[in-house]
Every structure is written in structure tokens, then in C-alpha cells.
Amino acid sequence: MVIFMTATVVGTGYYLWPERQLEAGARVDFIQIDKSQRKMTLYYQKNQLASYTIALGANWPFFIHPEGPKRFEGDFKTPEGEYFINKKRIHPNYHRSLKISYPADDPVARKNGKKAGGLILIHGINKKFNWVGKFQRWVDWTAGCVAVTDTEIEEIYDAVPMNCKVEILP
Numbered sequence: 806m807v808i809f810m811t812a813t814v815v816g817t818g819y820y821l822w823p824e825r826q827l828e829a830g831a832r833v834d835f836i837q838i839d840k841s842q843r844k845m846t847l848y849y850q851k852n853q854l855a856s857y858t859i860a861l862g863a864n865w866p867f868f869i870h871p872e873g874p875k876r877f878e879g880d881f882k883t884p885e886g887e888y889f890i891n892k893k894r895i896h897p898n899y900h901r902s903l904k905i906s907y908p909a910d911d912p913v914a915r916k917n918g919k920k921a922g923g924l925i926l927i928h929g930i931n932k933k934f935n936w937v938g939k940f941q942r943w944v945d946w947t948a949g950c951v952a953v954t955d956t957e958i959e960e961i962y963d964a965v966p967m968n969c970k971v972e973i974l975p
Contacts, residue, residue: 833961
């Protein structure tokens with residue numbers, strides 16, 4: 806019983822604890838995503854503005870992070886490399902989204918004779934599960950995208966311009 810109560814208090818505190826936010830009017834010119842650290846960091850003129858814990862692509866149904874770069878559509882891996890933001894939209898299922906320019910004529914997918922897959926986004930939580938909030942980060946659950954909370958994607962969406970450079974590290 807004590808363990809359950811402690812877990813409940815700690816979990817509630819984690820869920821409700823306010824997080825550092827971008828300053829109003831902040832602008833971003835570079836996004837770095839570090840898959841091994843599960844971190845996305847936003848920069849402006851080489852100065853770090855904010856860092857977010859993220860969820861990435863996973864092997865279904867076991868939520869195990871697939872190692873390595875995206876090889877083909879449907880492998881659930883998050884790509885690696887240098888890209889840019891090429892579309893912003895209010896997303897019907899994932900709150901808001903920033904589309905990453907992958908695939909940029911991906912040679913690995915072409916070599917394997919498969920489609921590279923092209924809908925890699927930075928997005929919020931699926932609207933059916935937005936009550937999960939920050940707990941979504943505890944498991945890699947996307948089909949290759951980068952996921953943050955709905956509150957986080959709102960501030961990121963406002964700060965990131967079209968054509969912003971994105972680097973995805975292994």
C-alpha cells in the first residue's frame with residue numbers, strides 16, 4: 806500500500822510539475838534531435854533555447870526502440886541525417902505538427918527497393934491519448950515521428966519557421 810501511495814504521489818507530481826518554456830516571441834533557426842538521449846534541443850544563432858524529452862519510433866507491439874536509421878516505410882524507425890521543416894499544420898490527430906523533409910531521395914531505401922516513407926513529423930500526442938501528457942515520453946510509440954506533449958508542440962510550432970534546419974543524430 807505504501808508503494809502504491811508513493812508511486813501515486815510521485816507520478817502526480819511529475820505530471821503536474823511545470824516545465825521550462827520558450828520565451829514568448831522566441832525564434833528557432835536549428836533543431837537537433839538526439840535519438841540515443843531522447844532529446845530535442847532548439848537553438849537560435851547557436852544559443853540553446855530549450856530542450857525537450859521526446860518519444861520516437863518503436864517496434865510494435867513491444868515499444869522497443871529500433872536501432873539505426875530509417876530503412877523503409879513501415880519499419881517504425883526515426884530517420885537520421887540533415888533535413889529541414891517543409892510544412893506546418895494544425896494536425897487533426899496529433900494537435901500540431903512540423904513536417905521534416907525526409908526522405909530527401911533516400912539512397913538506403915532506394916537500394917533496398919522499398920519506399921522510404923515520407924510522413925515524418927514533430928508532433929503532439931494522439932488526441933485519443935492526450936490525457937497521458939508527459940508520460941508519453943516513457944515509451945517510444947510513434948511510427949517514426951518525434952513526439953512531444955501538446956503544450957510543448959504549441960510553443961515549438963510558434964517558434965519554428967519554415968525551412969528551419971533539423972539534424973537527427975543516432
